[in-house]
Amino acid sequence: MGISIQNSAGMLKTLNSSSSAIQSGMKNIATGLKINSAADDASGYQILTRMNVSAGTLAQSSQNTQTSNALLKTADGAIGSTVSSLSSLHDQLLKAANGTNNDADISALQQQVNQTVSQISDNAGVTFNDKSLLNGSTKITVAGDNGYNNVSLPDMSAQALGLQDSKGNSTLDLSSSKGIADALSVVDTALQSSLSQQTKLGATQEGLDFSASNYTTQAASVTDAASTTGDSDMAKQITNLKSSQTQQTIALHLMTLSNHRNTDVLALLG
Numbered sequence: 001m002g003i004s005i006q007n008s009a010g011m012l013k014t015l016n017s018s019s020s021a022i023q024s025g026m027k028n029i030a031t032g033l034k035i036n037s038a039a040d041d042a043s044g045y046q047i048l049t050r051m052n053v054s055a056g057t058l059a060q061s062s063q064n065t066q067t068s069n070a071l072l073k074t075a076d077g078a079i080g081s082t083v084s085s086l087s088s089l090h091d092q093l094l095k096a097a098n099g100t101n102n103d104a105d106i107s108a109l110q111q112q113v114n115q116t117v118s119q120i121s122d123n124a125g126v127t128f129n130d131k132s133l134l135n136g137s138t139k140i141t142v143a144g145d146n147g148y149n150n151v152s153l154p155d156m157s158a159q160a161l162g163l164q165d166s167k168g169n170s171t172l173d174l175s176s177s178k179g180i181a182d183a184l185s186v187v188d189t190a191l192q193s194s195l196s197q198q199t200k201l202g203a204t205q206e207g208l209d210f211s212a213s214n215y216t217t218q219a220a221s222v223t224d225a226a227s228t229t230g231d232s233d234m235a236k237q238i239t240n241l242k243s244s245q246t247q248q249t250i251a252l253h254l255m256t257l258s259n260h261r262n263t264d265v266l267a268l269l270g
Contacts (some may be wrong), residue, residue, distance in 0.1 A: 055222040061144035062212050066208075068151070070128075076202065081119075096110075106174050106175070110175075113170065114170045121168070124160075133153050140152075161193065171183075
């Protein structure tokens with residue numbers, strides 16, 4: 001741009017323009033963004049803001065899904081422990097059914113059975129973040145960008161499985177052949193129910209793992225798009241800044257020369 005010494009208004013305009021460009025350039029370099037407000041690019045700022053909101057929503061959705069899955073894995077671990085205990089119960093009952101046992105053997109086996117039933121009751125007391133998981137009243141809401149997914153957790157207490165009465169006493173009686181046969185039937189039913197719940201919970205966890213991965217991928221894509229839209233080209237910004245600083249220096253120099261010339265003319269006239 002040619003700058004005439006005689007054109008003070010033009011020089012002042014150049015000085016103001018270069019000063020504004022310097023301020024804008026320094027801000028863009030400092031923030032790393034080419035769009036810092038709606039004043040920079042109204043439509044671009046609106047698009048960028050929507051992208052950032054979307055990326056945040058997707059990231060939070062992924063975090064919600066992963067946290068919920070951690071809760072379900074805790075519940076799954078407890079159910080897995082119950083399945084192992086039921087398998088052990090089945091073995092103990094089969095041992096008790098063998099005709100070689102004397103009264104002392106049956107009594108010892110009854111104690112083992114009662115202890116295993118108590119362990120199953122303890123398994124159902126598992127918690128996550130002070131929330132009871134397996135008492136039959138827990139429903140988990142997984143909040144995500146695609147909506148809400150409600151997951152109901154089962155009642156895995158020994159009473160719900162038919163292993164204890166309402167007073168907490170074992171219902172498995174080894175004192176007779178019929179009692180042992182009935183106990184085996186109860187344990188087999190409880191084992192089948194527990195395996196079914198474990199399978200169902202595993203499928204839910206698999207679905208949540210997929211959702212979390214999908215959310216993460218989407219968030220990364222939106223973040224990349226926002227970066228392309230809003231990030232500064234640093235090399236270009238630095239080049240423009242240097243150009244504006246040069247224009248400012250020239251404008252100041254020319255204004256100084258113009259002021260000196262005006263002073264000299266006034267001195268001659270005086």
